[in-house]
Amino acid sequence: ARLPTRLLDVSNPHTLRLVPGEGIRDGRGGRYIALSHCWGELEPDEVHRYCTTKQNIHDREGEGGFSLDSLPLTLQDAIKVTQALEVRYLWIDSLCIIQGDSEDWNAEAKRMDAVYASAYCTIAATSATNSKSSFLKRDISNEYMHVRDDSGRRAYICNNVADFDQEVRKALLSSREWVLQERMLSRRTVHFSARQMYFGCREGVCCEVISRNVRITEKFINYDTFDFLRSFLENYPQRGLPKPTDRAVAISSLAARLASVFSCEERNGIFEVFLHRTLLWTTREGPQKLKRIRNESDKVPSWSWMACERPIQFPDIE
Numbered sequence: 001a002r003l004p005t006r007l008l009d010v011s012n013p014h015t016l017r018l019v020p021g022e023g024i025r026d027g028r029g030g031r032y033i034a035l036s037h038c039w040g041e042l043e044p045d046e047v048h049r050y051c052t053t054k055q056n057i058h059d060r061e062g063e064g065g066f067s068l069d070s071l072p073l074t075l076q077d078a079i080k081v082t083q084a085l086e087v088r089y090l091w092i093d094s095l096c097i098i099q100g101d102s103e104d105w106n107a108e109a110k111r112m113d114a115v116y117a118s119a120y121c122t123i124a125a126t127s128a129t130n131s132k133s134s135f136l137k138r139d140i141s142n143e144y145m146h147v148r149d150d151s152g153r154r155a156y157i158c159n160n161v162a163d164f165d166q167e168v169r170k171a172l173l174s175s176r177e178w179v180l181q182e183r184m185l186s187r188r189t190v191h192f193s194a195r196q197m198y199f200g201c202r203e204g205v206c207c208e209v210i211s212r213n214v215r216i217t218e219k220f221i222n223y224d225t226f227d228f229l230r231s232f233l234e235n236y237p238q239r240g241l242p243k244p245t246d247r248a249v250a251i252s253s254l255a256a257r258l259a260s261v262f263s264c265e266e267r268n269g270i271f272e273v274f275l276h277r278t279l280l281w282t283t284r285e286g287p288q289k290l291k292r293i294r295n296e297s298d299k300v301p302s303w304s305w306m307a308c309e310r311p312i313q314f315p316d317i318e
Contacts, residue, residue, distance in 0.1 A: 003030045004115050005108060006096040007089040009065075010079050017065035018052065018095065032089035034119035035078045036182045036189070038173050039094065040130025048131070050075070051099040060095075071095075073134040074125050080136065081123055081190075091115055094131075112178075113185055113253030122186035126171045127194040135192040143195070160195050162207035167193035181254045226274055229258070230314050233269065233278070233305065251306070268304035279303060280317070283310040 003021030010016060024030045039048075047053060050071050052060060060066050068076055075092055082090045098104040116122060125135040143160045168191045173179055183189065188201040196208040251269065259266035264273035271278050300307040 002114060002118065003032070004091050004096060004111070007032055007091055008079075008095055009088060010082050010090050011088045012065070013083070014068060015065040016060075016068060016071075016079070017062075018057065018060045019089075024089070030089070031087055031120045032091055033078075033082045033085065033087050034091045034116050034122045034182075034186070035075070035093075035125065036116075036122055036173065036179055036186075037074050037078070037092075037125040037128060038130055038176065040132065047099045048072075048094065050131075051094045052096070053099055054101055057098060072131040074128045074131045077128075077134055077136045077192075078123050078125065085121070087120060091119065110253065113181060113257065116182045117185040117187070119186060120188075122182060122189040124168075124173060124183075124189050124191045126168055126173050126191045128192075129172055138194060158209040160209060162196065162198075162209060164198055164205055164207070167191075167195060168198055181251065184254065185257070225262070226277060229271065229274060229278075232258075233281075234311070234313055268300055269306045270304060277314060277317075278305075281305045281308075281312045281314050283308060284313050285310060 003024055005021055006018050007021050007024070008016055009019045021030070056066075068079060071079075075095070078092065079090060097108045125133075127133070127138070128135040144156055144158050146154045146156045148154055168174060171193065174183075188199070191198040191200065198208070199206045255266050255269055255271075259271060262271060262273050264271055266272065269278070305312045
C-alpha cells in the first residue's frame with residue numbers, strides 16, 4: 001500500500017518527529033496506525049497551537065523534532081497505544097496535514113480513504129469528546145470484583161454489560177461525517193469507549209470483558225443494493241462536520257469505492273446505476289428549508305445532494 005505523505009515517528013519515548021512516508025522501510029512494510037478522534041469545537045479558520053503549520057513543520061521534520069508534552073491528551077494517549085503495540089509510525093490528521101494550508105489540505109483530503117484503508121490498525125478515541133480528553137483514563141473500581149476458591153485461585157467478575165450500540169455507535173465520535181469513511185475503510189479498529197474496549201474488523205466485534213468472540217456484525221451489506229445505498233446517503237448528511245463545505249471532500253473517496261463495487265460511474269454523489277433514484281432527493285424539512293452549501297474552490301452542482309446543508313431523504317416510489 002502507498003504510505004501517507006507524512007507520518008509521526010514515535011520510536012523515541014520523549015521526542016517525536018514527522019517523517020516522509022515515501023521511502024520508509026521498517027521491516028514491516030511501512031506498518032503504521034491511524035487515529036480517529038474528535039477535535040472539539042473550533043472557530044472558523046481556527047488552528048490549534050499543537051497543530052502542524054507552515055511555521056513549525058521544518059522544526060518538526062528536523063532532528064530535534066518536538067515534545068510529547070506539547071500535545072493534548074487524546075494525541076498523547078494515541079502515541080502511548082502505538083508504542084505499546086510496538087508500531088513505529090502513527091498518522092494523526094492535525095499533525096500530518098499542514099493546517100491552514102489549503103493546498104496541502106486539498107491534496108491530503110483526497111487521499112484520506114487510502115490512509116485508513118492501508119493502516120495496520122485504527123485507534124478510535126471514542127470516549128474523548130475533544131482533543132483535550134484522555135481516552136485511556138477510566139474508573140473501573142466499581143465494575144470488577146474477584147472471588148477465591150479453596151486453592152487460592154482468583155476469578156474476576158465484571159458487572160459491566162457490553163453495549164456496542166450505546167458505547168460506540170451512539171457516541172459523539174460516530175456522529176462525525178469523516179468517521180463513516182474511517183470506520184468503513186479501516187481493516188481493524190480498537191474502540192476506546194468510556195467503559196471498555198471493543199475490537200472490530202470485517203469478521204465482527206469483540207468486547208473486552210468476554211474472552212471469546214462476540215459478533216455484533218455491522219449490518220452494511222444486508223440490505224438490497226439500493227436500500228443499502230439509500231440508507232447510507234440519508235444518514236451521512238446527518239453527521240456532524242465543522243465545515244459544511246468539507247462534505248463533498250469527506251465522502252468523495254468512499255463514494256468512488258462504492259461506485260467501483262457497483263461497477264458504475266459516480267459524480268457528486270450521484271450513481272449511474274441508480275441515476276434517477278439518486279437524483280430524486282429532497283430535504284427532510286421540505287423544499288422551503290433547502291440551504292445551499294457554497295464553496296467557491298470546489299463547486300458542487302445544485303442537482304447533487306452534496307450541495308445541500310440539510311439532512312436529505314429519497315422519496316418512496318413504486
